[in-house]
Amino acid sequence: MMQNAADNAATLSQAAPVLRIGAVDKYFGATQVLQNCTLDVGDGEIVTLLGPSGCGKTTLLRCIAGFWDADAGRIEIDGQDMTPVPVNRRPVGVVFQSYALFPHLTVARNVGYALRMRGTPASEIEARVTEALRTVSLEGFESRYPAQLSGGQQQRVAIARVLVMQPRVLLLDEPFNALDAKLRSTMQVELRQLIKQLGITSIFVTHDQEEALTMSDRIAVMRGGRIEQAATPDEIFDRPVSSYVADFVGTSNFWDAQAEAGQVTLPDGQSVETGLSGKVRVMSRPHNLRLAPEEQGPWRGVVLFQRHIGPLIEYHVEMPDGATIKVAAIRQDRVRPVRDRAAVSIGIIDSAQVSVFAD
Amino acid sequence: MKALKRSSLTDIIGLGLIFGVAIFSLILLVAPSIIVLIISFDTRAYVSFPPEGFTLRWYGEVFQKSELVESMLNSLQVGLTVTVLCILLGVPTALACVRGRFRGTTALSVFVLVPHMVPGIVLGVAVLFAGALVGVSPSIWLQSVAITVFILAVMVRTVQSRLMRLDPALEEAAANLRATPFQSLRTVTFPLLMPAILAGSVFTFVEGIDNLSVAIFTHGFRDRPLPVELLALVQYTSTPLVAAVSGVQIVLAIVALIAVSLTIGLDNVND
Ligand SMILES: Nc1ncnc2c1ncn2[C@@H]1O[C@H](COP(=O)(O)OP(=O)(O)OP(=O)(O)O)[C@@H](O)[C@H]1O
Ligand SMILES: [Mg+2]
Numbered sequence: 127m128m129q130n131a132a133d134n135a136a137t138l139s140q141a142a143p144v145l146r147i148g149a150v151d152k153y154f155g156a157t158q159v160l161q162n163c164t165l166d167v168g169d170g171e172i173v174t175l176l177g178p179s180g181c182g183k184t185t186l187l188r189c190i191a192g193f194w195d196a197d198a199g200r201i202e203i204d205g206q207d208m209t210p211v212p213v214n215r216r217p218v219g220v221v222f223q224s225y226a227l228f229p230h231l232t233v234a235r236n237v238g239y240a241l242r243m244r245g246t247p248a249s250e251i252e253a254r255v256t257e258a259l260r261t262v263s264l265e266g267f268e269s270r271y272p273a274q275l276s277g278g279q280q281q282r283v284a285i286a287r288v289l290v291m292q293p294r295v296l297l298l299d300e301p302f303n304a305l306d307a308k309l310r311s312t313m314q315v316e317l318r319q320l321i322k323q324l325g326i327t328s329i330f331v332t333h334d335q336e337e338a339l340t341m342s343d344r345i346a347v348m349r350g351g352r353i354e355q356a357a358t359p360d361e362i363f364d365r366p367v368s369s370y371v372a373d374f375v376g377t378s379n380f381w382d383a384q385a386e387a388g389q390v391t392l393p394d395g396q397s398v399e400t401g402l403s404g405k406v407r408v409m410s411r412p413h414n415l416r417l418a419p420e421e422q423g424p425w426r427g428v429v430l431f432q433r434h435i436g437p438l439i440e441y442h443v444e445m446p447d448g449a450t451i452k453v454a455a456i457r458q459d460r461v462r463p464v465r466d467r468a469a470v471s472i473g474i475i476d477s478a479q480v481s482v483f484a485d
Numbered sequence: 486m487k488a489l490k491r492s493s494l495t496d497i498i499g500l501g502l503i504f505g506v507a508i509f510s511l512i513l514l515v516a517p518s519i520i521v522l523i524i525s526f527d528t529r530a531y532v533s534f535p536p537e538g539f540t541l542r543w544y545g546e547v548f549q550k551s552e553l554v555e556s557m558l559n560s561l562q563v564g565l566t567v568t569v570l571c572i573l574l575g576v577p578t579a580l581a582c583v584r585g586r587f588r589g590t591t592a593l594s595v596f597v598l599v600p601h602m603v604p605g606i607v608l609g610v611a612v613l614f615a616g617a618l619v620g621v622s623p624s625i626w627l628q629s630v631a632i633t634v635f636i637l638a639v640m641v642r643t644v645q646s647r648l649m650r651l652d653p654a655l656e657e658a659a660a661n662l663r664a665t666p667f668q669s670l671r672t673v674t675f676p677l678l679m680p681a682i683l684a685g686s687v688f689t690f691v692e693g694i695d696n697l698s699v700a701i702f703t704h705g706f707r708d709r710p711l712p713v714e715l716l717a718l719v720q721y722t723s724t725p726l727v728a729a730v731s732g733v734q735i736v737l738a739i740v741a742l743i744a745v746s747l748t749i750g751l752d753n754v755n756d
Pocket of ligand 2 (some may be wrong): 184
């Protein structure tokens with residue numbers, strides 16, 4: 127799986143990217159909303175823009191679609207600069223957060239809209255609308271109005287409506303927001319399969335890290351208008367470039383340490399190499415830690431409580447300085463039950479999997 | 486338990502009060518019209534209530550008096566002209582106020598309101614003088630223009646409030662789906678604004694046939710509109726003929742409302 131993803135990324139980076147975002151800046155008045163955003167998206171790749179509310183995800187998407195102009199930088203599709211190209215001539219399809227279905231048009235007329243605007247012959251429109259509706263499994267809904275559809279069906283109409291014009295790049299802004307949690311996870315898998323099967327280059331916006339991990343070939347983590355790291359989900363998870371990324375994707379434990387002579391000593395006695403020196407921040411994922419009886423190690427604490435998450439148990443261990451360290455174990459791997467308030471020591475399983483950050 | 490009883494008692498009193506006020510307002514609104522209608526069928530040759538018989542004589546007289554028929558046709562023409570002008574001017578103005586990307590959209594939307602705030606008589610006199618200044622004498626056209634200036638705000642406001650509640654993503658979606666700005670206007674914005682335009686048209690049309698204060702100063706001396714004719718009529722006539730003319734107007738207004746409710750539904754009027 128990991129191997130596969132790495133191969134995938136390698137082949138993608140060799141081919142010419144379909145979408146190039148080059149050093150894009152965007153200001154609203156005096157506030158800078160996008161800062162030097164740079165991102166290449168390969169043919170057929172799904173890249174997720176992930177970040178907290180207000181970090182500029184929608185803004186970047188709107189610049190790609192052409193609703194807003196970037197103040198600096200370039201956006202290219204297939205090597206062509208998009209700056210002078212108006213919205214209605216960009217080879218881009220947008221699925222809006224609100225879906226933006228035309229309430230006065232039937233499903234068939236919504237889906238055929240782009241073709242009618244282009245002056246496609248009526249017979250061809252009908253055939254392509256039928257095909258697009260089949261792609262999203264909505265045959266038989268042609269004459270319904272958007273108000274007569276469920277949220278999930280509306281979303282599929284919105285997707286069919288842009289697929290019918292065969293866009294080079296598909297942009298989706300939090301398309302699952304309006305759906306309930308259960309429908310959301312099935313639609314995520316279905317939508318990823320559909321996009322992959324059609325091979326459309328896509329950018330997908332979310333602030334939900336699990337959604338990002340499910341949907342994407344690569345994730346671009348955004349922070350205050352900048353792209354902090356763009357990499358495969360595995361790499362983002364295992365080798366985050368900053369404590370911000372580590373904190374945003376997955377559960378993480380942080381503690382302060384001192385780097386000397388290219389080494390950081392870990393609290394359990396092991397040490398790890400680093401290029402940094404002076405004060406550093408160390409991060410370990412909960413599953414890279416394990417509990418042991420107190421006397422077996424120097425990194426000691428008391429189990430506050432334990433949480434059962436499916437096949438995992440997450441222990442919250444209170445350290446003497448008041449910090450809480452999270453340790454995850456697979457239920458079967460547990461030698462014997464650990465009681466709350468038990469005094470334990472924590473060990474690091476693989477010191478190479480620990481990340482060291484300057485901040 | 487006791488508290489519950491007391492609260493349900495005040496509930497009943499409250500509901501009763503609201504109901505009473507509603508009925509009272511309803512009576513206040515429709516009673517004059519109904520009384521006028523009843524009087525218009527009276528057999529006696531003077532206005533009095535309650536009536537003593539039933540006749541269609543006064544309606545017959547309305548349509549036999551050529552000056553009344555002419556004034557009705559004049560008012561009809563004014564109503565239609567005002568409505569067309571309001572659509573042509575009001576819809577683009579509303580679009581500019583809401584979607585405009587230039588400075589002063591707020592100023593524009595306030596500016597449109599000003600003529601509506603000025604008393605009609607003042608506006609009428611002002612248009613009369615302004616017309617005289619540029620050599621335009623009172624006529625059915627000057628009257629139509631003056632009433633348009635007076636009532637334009639209603640069309641702008643009706644369309645504007647609908648426009649403000651339209652999801653801006655709809656027009657963006659149209660552009661993304663290859664529509665030119667004009668195509669987007671024709672296929673998305675206008676169809677969605679239609680209920681508001683129709684509702685605004687009812688108001689402007691009724692104002693066009695009904696307005697007296699502006700019309701009295703601006704109408705052409707040979708093209709009297711119905712309200713001016715009616716004013717002259719009541720000065721020397723005291724027969725139910727006047728009531729019959731009002732009856733015709735009431736029926737016209739009801740027909741307009743029914744037409745709207747059949748085409749777009751009254752619920753959509755404010756949408
Ligand atoms: N039209 C605008 N005028 C001024 N500032 C804006 C405008 N639109 C967005 N912003 C600001 O730009 C920043 C980025 O907004 P953006 O909508 O791109 O965030 P986002 O990452 O999509 O957030 P969310 O997850 O909440 O959708 C925010 O601080 C926002 O306040
Ligand atoms: Mg957003």
